[in-house]
């Protein structure tokens with residue numbers, strides 16, 4: 203078969219913005235958004251972003267640390283922004299930022315940030331290669347550059363890579 207160049211796509215083409223209103227059914231007994239509901243919204247926004255990059259069915263392979271620093275009250279408007287940072291073979295890392303807004307008081311704060319990894323699969327669920335991701339802005343390049351280290355860390359933690367193989371990650375700790 204003739205050699206085929208891997209398709210390239212700008213990461214900005216995968217940008218997704220999703221807005222939700224926190225309703226009573228989304229909250230705990232303190233009338234704050236439940237963490238699991240937040241993760242559900244993050245998973246959806248990030249999956250759409252990975253689908254836009256790959257034009258494929260995608261499955262969530264892993265979720266990096268998600269911290270819940272500030273609670274989000276009933277009636278708040280939650281805005282999620284997701285974008286692919288980098289693709290590897292079949293997998294894509296997606297960065298997601300979450301803001302909560304209280305419209306009556308006019309306050310808006312960033313509440314969460316996380317990295318999700320999705321794998322593009324064919325109709326039988328087998329991983330399939332995705333386009334290369336092209337970072338253009340300073341921030342996109344910063345996220346792209348860190349993605350290899352984060353991939354190695356999650357693969358080591360997931361038991362899919364031996365620590366001594368994680369060369370970029372190790373370099374972070376070689377401080378001499």
Ligand SMILES: CC(=O)SCCNC(=O)CCNC(=O)[C@H](O)C(C)(C)COP(=O)(O)OP(=O)(O)OC[C@H]1O[C@@H](n2cnc3c(N)ncnc32)[C@H](O)[C@@H]1OP(=O)(O)O
Nearest residue numbers: 261262263264290291292293319321323329356357360362
């Ligand atoms: C219970 C729940 O919530 S499930 C949520 C929904 N998610 C799912 O159902 C996914 C279930 N898992 C799967 O289908 C499979 O494990 C897959 C598709 C993710 C991986 O399939 P495998 O047969 O292990 O594929 P393989 O070892 O070839 O890896 C494929 C890619 O997945 C990546 N990958 C696999 N596991 C992980 C992980 N834990 N974290 C990050 N990346 C991962 C690999 O690094 C590889 O990336 P690359 O192609 O870019 O190099």
